[in-house]
Amino acid sequence: MISIRIHFITTLYHMVLPHFTIWYRHITIWYSVVISIYI
Structure with a gap:
């Protein structure tokens, strides 16, 4: 479960x-x- 969550976070x-x-x-x-335009 935690590894799936970490994988999802890294892919995101x-x-x-x-x-x-x-x-x-x-x-x-x-x-x-x-x-540059304003100056």
């Missing part, structure tokens, strides 16, 4: 993490573009 983590890093990259790029 591996599924979510790439999307999170991609979103983070897009947000930082967009933020830098907005700052």
Whole structure:
């Protein structure tokens, strides 16, 4: 039971993490573009 739970958490983590890093990259790029436009 515990091992299934850990497996589920790790698979969820591996599924979510790439999307999170991609979103983070897009947000930082967009933020830098907005700052460069306003400055």
